[in-house]
Amino acid sequence: MPSKKRFLLVNPWVYDFSAYSFWARPLGLLKVTEYLSQFDLDINFVDCLEIEKFKHYGTGKYRSEEVAKPDVLKDIPFKYKRYGISEEEFLFRVKKNGPYDMVLITSIMGYWYPGVIRAVDIIKSLFKDAYIILGGIYATLYYQHALNNSGADFVYKGKLDERFDGILHNLGLKKISLKKNYYKMGVYETFPFAPILTSYGCPFNCSYCASKLIYNGYLRCDNAEVLQEIRDLYNLGVRNFAFYDDALLVESEKYIKPLLRDVTVKFNNIKFHTPNGLHARFIDDELALLFKKANFKTIRLSLETTNPIRQRDTGNKVNNEDLVNAVKILQSYGFTKKELGVYLMYGLPGQSIEEVREGVELLKKLNVRVNLAEFSPIPGTDAWKELIRKGVIDENIDPLLTNNSIFSLLFWGYRRDIIYNLKWDVKNYNAM
Numbered sequence: 001m002p003s004k005k006r007f008l009l010v011n012p013w014v015y016d017f018s019a020y021s022f023w024a025r026p027l028g029l030l031k032v033t034e035y036l037s038q039f040d041l042d043i044n045f046v047d048c049l050e051i052e053k054f055k056h057y058g059t060g061k062y063r064s065e066e067v068a069k070p071d072v073l074k075d076i077p078f079k080y081k082r083y084g085i086s087e088e089e090f091l092f093r094v095k096k097n098g099p100y101d102m103v104l105i106t107s108i109m110g111y112w113y114p115g116v117i118r119a120v121d122i123i124k125s126l127f128k129d130a131y132i133i134l135g136g137i138y139a140t141l142y143y144q145h146a147l148n149n150s151g152a153d154f155v156y157k158g159k160l161d162e163r164f165d166g167i168l169h170n171l172g173l174k175k176i177s178l179k180k181n182y183y184k185m186g187v188y189e190t191f192p193f194a195p196i197l198t199s200y201g202c203p204f205n206c207s208y209c210a211s212k213l214i215y216n217g218y219l220r221c222d223n224a225e226v227l228q229e230i231r232d233l234y235n236l237g238v239r240n241f242a243f244y245d246d247a248l249l250v251e252s253e254k255y256i257k258p259l260l261r262d263v264t265v266k267f268n269n270i271k272f273h274t275p276n277g278l279h280a281r282f283i284d285d286e287l288a289l290l291f292k293k294a295n296f297k298t299i300r301l302s303l304e305t306t307n308p309i310r311q312r313d314t315g316n317k318v319n320n321e322d323l324v325n326a327v328k329i330l331q332s333y334g335f336t337k338k339e340l341g342v343y344l345m346y347g348l349p350g351q352s353i354e355e356v357r358e359g360v361e362l363l364k365k366l367n368v369r370v371n372l373a374e375f376s377p378i379p380g381t382d383a384w385k386e387l388i389r390k391g392v393i394d395e396n397i398d399p400l401l402t403n404n405s406i407f408s409l410l411f412w413g414y415r416r417d418i419i420y421n422l423k424w425d426v427k428n429y430n431a432m
């Protein structure tokens with residue numbers, strides 16, 4: 001009998017100036033694992049971004065080590081690090097079950113591509129015959145860059161579809177069973193938190209966001225299946241769940257409200273987190289009450305800016321009134337600054353630092369946590385096109401320079417001391 005084909009799935013390292021896991025899991029790659037469960041394969045999974053030290057509710061710190069800066073970053077006065085397991089540990093885990101017929105590597109931010117290249121390099125040096133496919137967000141948004149630089153044998157752009165069937169068919173593989181959930185396959189440790197996705201994509205179209213480029217359309221999952229996933233993970237001991245949706249609250253009467261009604265009667269001691277910002281305009285009394293009963297511990301709303309013109313021009317997903325109403329409703333159900341935070345962006349095209357400060361002052365008045373999010377331009381978005389049109393960036397910019405930690409310093413001329421003071425002020429306020 002021919003032996004099973006061996007597959008290796010890899011979530012590579014992050015190379016950055018800072019990184020922390022706010023319930024980060026390689027969900028796309030885990031979905032690929034589930035897809036592969038239909039075939040008779042030997043599947044191995046190496047997650048370079050295993051958390052070294054867990055903190056509140058399953059967030060956590062990665063192991064890190066300083067690495068040499070690529071030339072293009074050499075004048076940046078911050079330490080550049082590789083986050084995740086050591087290379088020795090990676091080598092050990094990868095060698096353990098090799099050689100492989102196929103290696104699937106995922107990718108996330110464009111400016112993390114050095115992690116992809118390093119993982120491809122190591123795997124190629126160990127297993128010359130392995131066919132390496134690179135997928136994920138960097139591969140999709142920076143397809144040409146990934147083709148030219150990643151070293152992978154094939155760059156897979158976009159979501160999992162019949163093209164992947166074709167690749168497996170060419171390997172002589174046929175589906176022999178039903179799909180299994182990743183947490184039932186014994187290839188990935190789920191504790192102490194799990195990501196939950198109740199929808200794909202987003203019906204909005206914000207000028208700075210890649211949602212439509214990554215998933216073209218908007219699809220809701222079946223509530224019964226989501227509930228079953230929560231039940232399975234709960235039975236495995238998971239108590240913290242992070243919603244990964246881009247648009248969790250859209251059509252709330254049909255989706256999130258019935259789901260939470262079920263959750264509140266079926267599970268004890270469970271906690272929910274929404275690291276992706278929620279749409280403030282969809283918060284109402286019933287939803288706030290359900291959040292309370294279902295034990296939401298981390299709620300993030302998206303505001304991005306208080307400037308009404310910029311709100312309108314970037315996609316009209318929220319205005320100041322929506323935000324104030326949502327905060328008041330949530331506060332009336334007992335949510336405090338401890339649980340309730342609001343995302344504010346800085347570095348949007350044309351945005352002054354005064355505008356960011358105004359946002360911070362509004363959030364302070366509302367007595368909610370301030371979550372500053374640095375803008376990073378994403379290829380294909382309207383914001384990216386505007387920056388090219390205005391000559392701020394070049395179409396072929398090295399993705400490393402779009403890193404959110406440095407973009408506004410490099411391209412907007414924000415003064416470093418002013419940003420530092422603003423962040424310091426926000427940090428002190430949040431800690432109060």
Ligand code: SF4
Nearest residue numbers: 202204205206209246
């Ligand atoms: S609402 Fe959020 S997820 Fe949807 S397009 Fe806008 S920023 Fe992206």
